[in-house]
Amino acid sequence: MxxxxxxxxxxxxxxxxxxxxxxxxxxxxxxxxxxxxxxxxxxxxxxxxxxxxxxxxxxxxxxxxxxxxxxxxxxxxxxxxxxxxxxxxxxxxxxxxxxxxxxxxxxxxxxxxxxxxxxxxxxAEGDVGEGEEQTLGGVPSGDLFALANAVATLLDAPVTIEDRRSRILAFSGRQDEADAPRVESILARQVPERYLRLHEEQGVFKELYLSRGLVHVPAPTLDDEVALPRVAVAVRAGDEFLGSVWAALREPLTPEREKAFLESAKLVALHMLRFRAGTDAENRLRADLVTTALEGGAGAVAALGRLGLVDGPTLVLAMGLAPEQGEDHAHVTAERQRLASALAVHLAAVQPRSAVALLGDVVYALFPVPDDTPAARERALQVASDFLARTGDRAGAVIGIGSVAEEPAALPRSRSNADRALRVLSDGRNGRRAASISDVYVDALLLELRDLAVANRDELSGPLARLVAYDARHNAHLVETLRAWLDAFGDVITASASVFVHPNTFRYRIRRVAEVGELDLQDPAARFAVMLQLRLLGPEA
Missing domain, CATH: 3.40.1390.20 (HprK N-terminal domain-like)
Known part of the structure; x- marks a missing residue:
């Protein structure tokens, strides 16, 4: 050890x-x-x-x-x-x-x-928070590599610790004394597929799941590959199968070493549980620290200090999933957790001091920047866009980027702005997957004005109310005509093409808009008022 x-x-x-x-x-x-x-x-x-x-x-x-x-x-x-x-x-x-x-x-x-x-x-051990190192069986708690070396010393053979899917969690030294398939497994962190199929056909996994003793696996024969025999033992916590430990043998184990191997499986189980619990606890602690920092209260400075982010400007990234009609809630939750982990890995590669946590339905990231400049904000946008490009369109994730916080007290404002940008992107009309608040500020403001209008139970009034009522009675498409005319800045040719009618027909309809709505289209204030109502309360707003 x-x-x-x-x-x-x-x-x-x-x-x-x-x-x-x-x-x-x-x-x-x-x-x-x-x-x-x-x-x-x-x-x-x-x-x-x-x-x-x-x-x-x-x-x-x-x-x-x-x-x-x-x-x-x-x-x-x-x-x-x-x-x-x-x-x-x-x-x-x-x-x-x-x-x-x-x-x-x-x-x-x-x-x-x-x-x-x-x-x-x-x-990762001890990255977040502080605490005294604990040991289990003389091995640092949760340190599977140290445990693998300890077991290998007891057996005088190289060992691997694998999870339920035959992925390599840890391995001992002396793997060069094993064989080519073992080295291949170490390099890929996964037992090769051809050997998994062979073990499945020979009933090795079934015996491993059911047996409380050692499972002896004769030297596998696949084409011309030379491999050593193996002995494996299941790692269990009660009835839960956690994984297994595998030793590559050049000579059979003595009875004493077989007994030691069986006993070591119990210790491996404790360490695997501690490793799993420690990871969960670290994630919860990191989420708590990020939450405290985002609140900007008295504890924000201490939280940022423990995250290593107290010394410079920071901005907040907020990632969410665009809602899909009828999508299973469990699937969305799992996808959100997967994306949170992927974002943490991505940001760690480009900015190791970043911190990521899933809070409710939103994944928040604290992203350090050198200063509050357009170049720094553009850098954050590029990092977010690169991550979304790698995840692909299938995930449906979008990322809003807040303002730069020069000091801890400004982080709540950065989070609020990131949430505002995220809401605009989640609305789906913008067409973008990542944006900073400065890029979508007007859209965010319009959404908030719409919220205010809904809260006040405001209704359509004036010219637009008259046009909507007329369309309901006569199916005249006057609101559609007005919207197209405003969007085209009064260009009849462009506006008529957008609604697929002849320009002369469009001119007639726009005259009817002015008559029925009692609307002076030459008045800038009147045009602005009806444009705002269309965006906030109009049909298809």
């Missing part, structure tokens, strides 16, 4: 070992703690967490790597990860000594996205 801190570079290398990462140069013990994960983008402004481990996606060659190492040293980064193998790596050793930034290589075939997710999972 590791005694290294969970947020240290040494611990990352110990857990991910030669399966995912290789240390090229640098001293992991001298590197200190890791503050977060950053992704290098040469075409965008960079905002890394303090003491970041930076993923150099697309970084190639010694010159480019050396230049990036020096840039990262200025930001206080801990380590840089590049894709292996690294040609002429020896030329980079002096640069690593000069900068103090460790250089790691990601194994060929491994996914950058999977590495980022695994690193964030390992580093």
């Amino acid at each position: 590791s005694t290294r801190p969970g947020r240290s570079l040494g611990r990352v290398l110990e857990d991910f070992g030669h399966t995912l990462l290789d240390l090229l140069y640098g001293d992991p013990d001298a590197a200190g703690g890791i503050g977060g994960v950053g992704i290098h983008d040469p075409h965008d402004e960079q905002h890394y967490p303090e003491r970041a481990i930076v993923l150099g996606v697309g970084v190639h060659g010694t010159q480019e790597t050396a230049r990036l190492l020096r840039q990262l040293a200025a930001t206080g980064a801990t380590a840089l990860v590049v894709r292996g193998p690294v040609d002429e790596a020896g030329a980079l050793e002096p640069v690593v000594r000069e900068t103090g930034v460790a250089l790691l290589a990601l194994t060929r075939g491994a996914s950058w996205a999977q590495l980022a997710a695994m690193l964030r999972t390992q580093l």
